[in-house]
Amino acid sequence: MAVYTDVSEGELESFLREYPVGRLLSYKGIAEGSENSNFLLHTSEGPFILTLYEKRVHTEDLPFFLGLMHHLAEKGISCPLPVERRDGALFGTLAGRPAALITFLEGMWMRRPSVVHCREVGRALAELHVAGQDFPLSRPNALAIDGWRKLWAGSHERADEVEKGLATEVDQDFALFAREWPTDLPSGVIHADLFPDNVFFLGDRLSGLIDFYFACNDFYAYDVATCLNAWCFEKDFSFNLTKGRALLAAYQEVRPLSEAEKEALPLLARGSALRFMLTRLYDWLTIPDGALVQKRDPMEYIRRLRFHRAVRSPSEYGLA
Ligand SMILES: Nc1ncnc2c1ncn2[C@@H]1O[C@H](COP(=O)(O)OP(=O)(O)O)[C@@H](O)[C@H]1O
Ligand SMILES: N[C@@H](CCOP(=O)(O)O)C(=O)O
Numbered sequence: 191m192a193v194y195t196d197v198s199e200g201e202l203e204s205f206l207r208e209y210p211v212g213r214l215l216s217y218k219g220i221a222e223g224s225e226n227s228n229f230l231l232h233t234s235e236g237p238f239i240l241t242l243y244e245k246r247v248h249t250e251d252l253p254f255f256l257g258l259m260h261h262l263a264e265k266g267i268s269c270p271l272p273v274e275r276r277d278g279a280l281f282g283t284l285a286g287r288p289a290a291l292i293t294f295l296e297g298m299w300m301r302r303p304s305v306v307h308c309r310e311v312g313r314a315l316a317e318l319h320v321a322g323q324d325f326p327l328s329r330p331n332a333l334a335i336d337g338w339r340k341l342w343a344g345s346h347e348r349a350d351e352v353e354k355g356l357a358t359e360v361d362q363d364f365a366l367f368a369r370e371w372p373t374d375l376p377s378g379v380i381h382a383d384l385f386p387d388n389v390f391f392l393g394d395r396l397s398g399l400i401d402f403y404f405a406c407n408d409f410y411a412y413d414v415a416t417c418l419n420a421w422c423f424e425k426d427f428s429f430n431l432t433k434g435r436a437l438l439a440a441y442q443e444v445r446p447l448s449e450a451e452k453e454a455l456p457l458l459a460r461g462s463a464l465r466f467m468l469t470r471l472y473d474w475l476t477i478p479d480g481a482l483v484q485k486r487d488p489m490e491y492i493r494r495l496r497f498h499r500a501v502r503s504p505s506e507y508g509l510a
Pocket of ligand 2: 225383385387388401469470486
């Protein structure tokens with residue numbers, strides 16, 4: 191459940207008066223998602239999504255996130271369009287939180303993505319990378335190595351509660367990344383969280399991308415690695431080579447990877463697995479039991495991390 195902040199009908203109505211969206215007919219909290227509070231609204235002008243930004247989203251980053259959605263939508267990427275207020279602003283304040291209204295996207299996310307879905311997401315990711323190339327704003331990745339170190343500092347002491355020996359194991363990954371993390375791969379705007387729950391489909395056709403609230407500037411290939419982790423592993427933590435091949439081939443039809451990007455993929459996939467393990471671990475250890483938030487299992491990403499440690503060649507992900 192991700193509704194951290196309650197909104198009363200009265201305060202919502204007065205918030206909506208600033209928007210050209212007609213009269214409020216109904217609204218309800220959305221259980222899915224984990225970072226922000228989301229509501230589905232019906233107004234006399236149609237359905238909208240209302241988002242109240244919570245702990246990991248800072249107000250100063252909203253022009254980047256909302257401006258990016260605007261930019262991508264104009265370039266033909268199917269993503270929500272932030273609705274402009276009457277004063278031209280893309281967000282306001284509601285129930286003490288920064289809040290925005292975005293257009294509603296049709297479709298549903300795939301609980302069990304198939305090879306066809308992996309192909310669709312590979313292509314969409316590359317199109318997003320290309321469409322973002324002339325976006326004028328930039329935002330450093332707050333969850334790059336320095337961000338990982340902060341999360342690790344906040345959970346290191348208790349990591350062995352999740353699995354004995356985990357703290358020592360992960361310390362070794364940090365040591366490797368400090369020495370070998372690439373510095374000069376092609377970079378630009380990346381989504382940074384393109385998991386299945388952030389990609390909508392109508393049948394087998396991708397209908398839209400949502401949740402740009404980790405978007406930032408970083409290596410394109412790091413985004414590819416994040417998608418390999420999120421889309422191409424099976425429930426038993428085996429890597430599905432057919433899915434990997436489909437995702438990478440579709441990506442490369444739009445934006446071919448350089449030799450340096452291909453070579454870096456095992457390390458980037460390992461780093462991306464660590465990044466998601468760390469946010470999950472931090473939340474696992476700090477969010478109180480019984481809170482109305484769906485906690486995600488850090489072990490799922492430790493298992494991926496272990497897989498990548500053993501990878502010797504990018505061909506093991508399906509790269510030709
Ligand atoms: N533009 C949209 N159109 C339709 N549904 C949306 C849209 N944005 C969010 N949702 C719904 O809200 C849920 C949570 O959104 P998400 O942005 O992933 O939240 P969080 O940032 O908290 O993870 C999604 O799974 C989806 O059901
Ligand atoms: N995708 C992340 C968590 C972020 O949640 P989202 O609902 O914003 O995609 C994870 O799986 O750890």
